[in-house]
Amino acid sequence: MQLISATVPILATATETADSSMVLAAVLLSLVVIYFASKVGGELCNKVGLPSVLGELLGGVVIGVSVLHLLVFPEGGTDASNSLIMSFLQLTAGLTPEATPAVFAAQSEVVSVLSELGVIILLFEIGLESNLKDLMAVGVQAVVVATVGVVVPFAAGTVGLMTIFGISAIPAIFAGAALTATSIGITSKVLSELGKLNSKEGQIILGAAVIDDVLGIIVLAVVASLAKDGAVDVGNVIYLIVSASAFLIGAIVFGNVFNKSFVAIADKLKTRGELVIPAFIFAFMMAYLASIIHLEAILGAFAAGLVLEETDKRKELQKQVIPIADMLVPVFFVAVGAKTDLGVLNPAIPTNQEALIMATFLITVAIIGKVVTGLTVFGQPGINRLAIGVGMIPRGEVGLVFAGVGAASGVLSKPLGAAIIMMVIITTFIAPPLLRFVFPESNTATNLDNNSGTTLAVETPQSLITTKDD
Amino acid sequence: MQLISATVPILATATETADSSMVLAAVLLSLVVIYFASKVGGELCNKVGLPSVLGELLGGVVIGVSVLHLLVFPEGGTDASNSLIMSFLQLTAGLTPEATPAVFAAQSEVVSVLSELGVIILLFEIGLESNLKDLMAVGVQAVVVATVGVVVPFAAGTVGLMTIFGISAIPAIFAGAALTATSIGITSKVLSELGKLNSKEGQIILGAAVIDDVLGIIVLAVVASLAKDGAVDVGNVIYLIVSASAFLIGAIVFGNVFNKSFVAIADKLKTRGELVIPAFIFAFMMAYLASIIHLEAILGAFAAGLVLEETDKRKELQKQVIPIADMLVPVFFVAVGAKTDLGVLNPAIPTNQEALIMATFLITVAIIGKVVTGLTVFGQPGINRLAIGVGMIPRGEVGLVFAGVGAASGVLSKPLGAAIIMMVIITTFIAPPLLRFVFPESNTATNLDNNSGTTLAVETPQSLITTKDD
Numbered sequence: 001m002q003l004i005s006a007t008v009p010i011l012a013t014a015t016e017t018a019d020s021s022m023v024l025a026a027v028l029l030s031l032v033v034i035y036f037a038s039k040v041g042g043e044l045c046n047k048v049g050l051p052s053v054l055g056e057l058l059g060g061v062v063i064g065v066s067v068l069h070l071l072v073f074p075e076g077g078t079d080a081s082n083s084l085i086m087s088f089l090q091l092t093a094g095l096t097p098e099a100t101p102a103v104f105a106a107q108s109e110v111v112s113v114l115s116e117l118g119v120i121i122l123l124f125e126i127g128l129e130s131n132l133k134d135l136m137a138v139g140v141q142a143v144v145v146a147t148v149g150v151v152v153p154f155a156a157g158t159v160g161l162m163t164i165f166g167i168s169a170i171p172a173i174f175a176g177a178a179l180t181a182t183s184i185g186i187t188s189k190v191l192s193e194l195g196k197l198n199s200k201e202g203q204i205i206l207g208a209a210v211i212d213d214v215l216g217i218i219v220l221a222v223v224a225s226l227a228k229d230g231a232v233d234v235g236n237v238i239y240l241i242v243s244a245s246a247f248l249i250g251a252i253v254f255g256n257v258f259n260k261s262f263v264a265i266a267d268k269l270k271t272r273g274e275l276v277i278p279a280f281i282f283a284f285m286m287a288y289l290a291s292i293i294h295l296e297a298i299l300g301a302f303a304a305g306l307v308l309e310e311t312d313k314r315k316e317l318q319k320q321v322i323p324i325a326d327m328l329v330p331v332f333f334v335a336v337g338a339k340t341d342l343g344v345l346n347p348a349i350p351t352n353q354e355a356l357i358m359a360t361f362l363i364t365v366a367i368i369g370k371v372v373t374g375l376t377v378f379g380q381p382g383i384n385r386l387a388i389g390v391g392m393i394p395r396g397e398v399g400l401v402f403a404g405v406g407a408a409s410g411v412l413s414k415p416l417g418a419a420i421i422m423m424v425i426i427t428t429f430i431a432p433p434l435l436r437f438v439f440p441e442s443n444t445a446t447n448l449d450n451n452s453g454t455t456l457a458v459e460t461p462q463s464l465i466t467t468k469d470d
Numbered sequence: 471m472q473l474i475s476a477t478v479p480i481l482a483t484a485t486e487t488a489d490s491s492m493v494l495a496a497v498l499l500s501l502v503v504i505y506f507a508s509k510v511g512g513e514l515c516n517k518v519g520l521p522s523v524l525g526e527l528l529g530g531v532v533i534g535v536s537v538l539h540l541l542v543f544p545e546g547g548t549d550a551s552n553s554l555i556m557s558f559l560q561l562t563a564g565l566t567p568e569a570t571p572a573v574f575a576a577q578s579e580v581v582s583v584l585s586e587l588g589v590i591i592l593l594f595e596i597g598l599e600s601n602l603k604d605l606m607a608v609g610v611q612a613v614v615v616a617t618v619g620v621v622v623p624f625a626a627g628t629v630g631l632m633t634i635f636g637i638s639a640i641p642a643i644f645a646g647a648a649l650t651a652t653s654i655g656i657t658s659k660v661l662s663e664l665g666k667l668n669s670k671e672g673q674i675i676l677g678a679a680v681i682d683d684v685l686g687i688i689v690l691a692v693v694a695s696l697a698k699d700g701a702v703d704v705g706n707v708i709y710l711i712v713s714a715s716a717f718l719i720g721a722i723v724f725g726n727v728f729n730k731s732f733v734a735i736a737d738k739l740k741t742r743g744e745l746v747i748p749a750f751i752f753a754f755m756m757a758y759l760a761s762i763i764h765l766e767a768i769l770g771a772f773a774a775g776l777v778l779e780e781t782d783k784r785k786e787l788q789k790q791v792i793p794i795a796d797m798l799v800p801v802f803f804v805a806v807g808a809k810t811d812l813g814v815l816n817p818a819i820p821t822n823q824e825a826l827i828m829a830t831f832l833i834t835v836a837i838i839g840k841v842v843t844g845l846t847v848f849g850q851p852g853i854n855r856l857a858i859g860v861g862m863i864p865r866g867e868v869g870l871v872f873a874g875v876g877a878a879s880g881v882l883s884k885p886l887g888a889a890i891i892m893m894v895i896i897t898t899f900i901a902p903p904l905l906r907f908v909f910p911e912s913n914t915a916t917n918l919d920n921n922s923g924t925t926l927a928v929e930t931p932q933s934l935i936t937t938k939d940d
Contacts, residue, residue, distance in 0.1 A: 020582060020586075021761060021767075023579065023583060024583060024586050024761065024767060025758055025761050025762060025767075027583050027587075028590075028754045028755075028757050028758040028761070028767065029754075029758055031750070031754050032751050032754050032755050032758065035747045035750060035751045035754075036751060038743075038747070039739065039741075039743075039747050039748070039751075042741045043738075043739060043740065043741055046740050046741050047740075052741040052742070092762050093761070093762040094762075106576075106579045109493065109576045109579060109580060110579060110580050110583045112490060113493060113494060113497050113580045116494050117497075120498075268513075269509065269513060270513065270516050270517075271509075271512045271513055271516050271522040272522070272792075272795075272796050273508075273509075273793075273796030273797070273800065276793050276796050276797055277505050277508065277509050277796065277797075277800070278509070280501070280505060280797065281502055281505045281506060281509075284498045284499075284501050284502050284505075285498075285502050287498050288495055288498040288499055288502065291491060291494065291495050291498070291563070292495060292562050292563040292564075297491075297494060297495075297498065320792075320793035320796075321793070322742075322790075323743075323746050323790035323791070323793055323794055324793050324794055324797055325742075326742050326743030326746050326747065326790075327743070327746055327747075327750065327794055330743065330747070
């Protein structure tokens with residue numbers, strides 16, 4: 001780290017190529033590669049009628065650790081010598097081999113934080129597009145869907161692994177727990193792309209995904225303490241339940257008060273950023289609060305979005321958040337793809353063969369266990385139950401956290417660990433196209449939503465022409 | 471760094487508080503503090519009729535190394551124990567003292583890169599608002615202003631230090647070189663705030679600041695090689711001149727070709743970010759190119775903005791870049807303020823007394839040496855010559871680079887080093903209010919520009935009410 005915190009901090013200079021300028025060059029190059037992958041992947045998927053977020057994930061896979069090694073991260077066990085971006089910097093920018101590890105570490109750190117800011121902005125935007133009252137109206141259904149979606153895959157997965165595969169209790173419970181996750185990021189982004197976020201189905205899925213996230217954190221705490229010393233840390237579990245409930249209820253109650261002060265403040269400000277800056281102060285503060293009480297930062301951002309949706313600044317704020325989200329959200333999805341190591345799916349590797357069999361079982365449980373949740377929706381005649389179940393399928397980044405904690409705890413055998421990761425990968429990549437197909441009338445909705453993504457442009461003549469091309 | 475690249479990378483979990491979640495929490499908290507400082511400072515300055523960017527700089531000073539120690543950077547010699555944000559994280563988020571240095575280093579790295587992305591976006595936006603033909607029309611004047619603004623302060627500073635203060639040649643030349651810089655970031659932002667960017671004066675200042683940046687890099691290369699081995703590395707200087715010229719001319723020539731493909735590509739894209747993402751791919755690639763040929767990254771972004779300004783996507787792109795700039799640009803100005811150590815101005819410290827006398831001389835030369843450049847403008851009857859000279863005064867981040875290289879080379883005595891930093895601070899902070907006063911009719915212009923900053927909103931009813939408040 002000494003190399004990075006050099007004395008000449010701010011800009012590249014002719015003679016002293018401070019490492020900070022190398023870090024900036026590496027980040028700029030990473031962003032170019034990320035944006036290129038996201039647009040190529042997203043547009044290709046869109047062309048064949050699939051959600052563009054799938055394309056961004058796949059674009060990430062192509063540039064990531066599985067294929068091109070352009071964008072790799074140290075946590076995958078890869079080091080700077082495996083990063084093509086670092087090799088390129090050595091070739092073009094005179095980066096020395098000695099300075100490379102520090103620059104690689106800093107670049108990975110910065111890109112990771114940018115991707116986390118991306119998913120925070122995404123959930124803030126989703127919050128801004130959702131309506132608290134609509135969410136509350138389907139609250140009971142969402143709770144049921146989330147609970148069933150946690151209990152069924154957990155029970156089926158754990159029991160199945162113990163009885164069919166003869167796995168002992170603790171690792172089986174861990175794998176079962178990993179089956180409970182739902183990726184709120186992927187689900188909400190696909191819903192938004194399909195123009196289904198504000199449908200009844202969308203609201204139930206979104207609400208259930210939020211509750212699932214909270215339940216998942218509690219499940220993970222229980223399982224991890226079980227794995228650690230064979231007993232459940234009851235105090236910690238109670239703390240998590242109380243703080244999560246307090247946070248969500250507090251956000252709703254205080255939100256009504258904060259609403260008015262936010263509008264009053266934004267109205268008084270006269271300099272640029274008079275709307276986004278107060279909004280981001282609030283969103284980032286909520287994300288910080290959520291993360292320090294061991295919830296996920298994205299839940300805080302989602303709550304902040306929900307609160308600000310209640311104000312009459314909503315429309316204006318939505319418009320301004322769109323380009324910011326367009327800039328940062330792809331970094332998240334491409335990074336998730338880039339971190340996905342498809343090597344675990346390679347049947348030529350001996351441990352993977354055993355893993356593949358277990359993975360087949362886990363994937364079956366993962367899909368069926370969530371699809372049945374849709375059947376539990378009651379009192380909503382004519383609702384698309386299949387869509388609700390499918391919407392809960394992707395495990396995404398949340399599933400990876402379970403897999404990571406499992407690997408770190410050492411209770412998982414290598415094949416079982418690989419099987420969990422396979423399950424996470426398959427459910428993540430299968431959900432966007434499945435969702436697209438279970439919402440049959442989604443073709444027009446997609447186009448509508450694409451237009452709303454470029455609302456900014458509708459007033460100008462050239463964009464009217466562009467819109468016609470759709 | 472090992473601690474940072476932990477195995478559980480993506481999200482905060484209940485039991486394993488991976489360091490990456492601490493880094494995210496630290497960055498979120500830093501952004502909240504930065505945004506708060508930028509808005510309080512910016513609004514207060516705006517209220518008393520000063521450019522809001524001065525307020526952002528001052529807000530940065532308040533939260534930075536000089537006063538509150540909320541946002542500090544390792545390059546200032548401070549470590550994690552001096553960062554109030556780290557103490558706060560220890561208090562609220564359970565950050566352990568052992569993990570703190572790594573989190574502090576990562577947070578500083580991320581905030582620094584965000585601030586550099588901020589100034590890149592700023593210059594991209596300035597490029598989008600400028601017109602290449604207008605710039606070329608005043609090209610000769612800009613070259614003259616830049617050249618005089620380099621030669622006069624350099625000669626006066628060097629000779630004055632040698633004759634009046636008896637300083638030997640090499641350090642005097644170094645200090646003289648530091649006097650040549652112009653901060654394109656601060657100057658362009660103030661001009662934009664005053665609504666003067668597209669005035670003839672604004673175009674001359676902007677053009678001269680760009681040329682000054684290139685000249686400054688060459689001067690720095692010459693001086694640094696002088697300081698290193700007493701001789702000038704002619705090869706390096708020729709390389710810099712050739713590559714800088716090739717880059718600027720290449721950008722203009724190829725820009726015309728790229729223009730058309732950019733519009734064609736943006737028209738074909740159907741998924742979100744169809745305009746900003748291709749634009750940022752281009753801007754970041756240009757910034758990368760500029761930085762690897764040892765120019766500044768911001769010059770690349772400025773050139774990219776100029777090229778895209780020629781397309782008919784300009785208006786749409788400008789609108790979408792505004793909120794992104796609103797989010798990232800304040801990070802730059804607040805960080806510059808936070809890194810400014812006002813301790814060098816404290817006359818109670820013995821070395822500072824000698825430094826203060828030298829600083830008074832340097833500041834006088836710095837201001838007069840740039841103000842006279844305005845007098846050299848010819849063939850432009852009725853032009854505000856004083857404004858042009860004043861616009862070249864702020865040394866800003868470019869001056870800090872000179873000071874940093876000087877300090878690193880070891881040729882500067884402690885008082886002379888402190889005097890250079892004082893000169894940079896004073897010229898940076900004095901320029902925005904001075905510019906405001908030498909553009910007398912700027913009051914209406916400020917309001918107009920404030921409105922254009924919220925163009926996005928003009929269509930919605932509530933913002934019409936907001937606008938009326940102005």
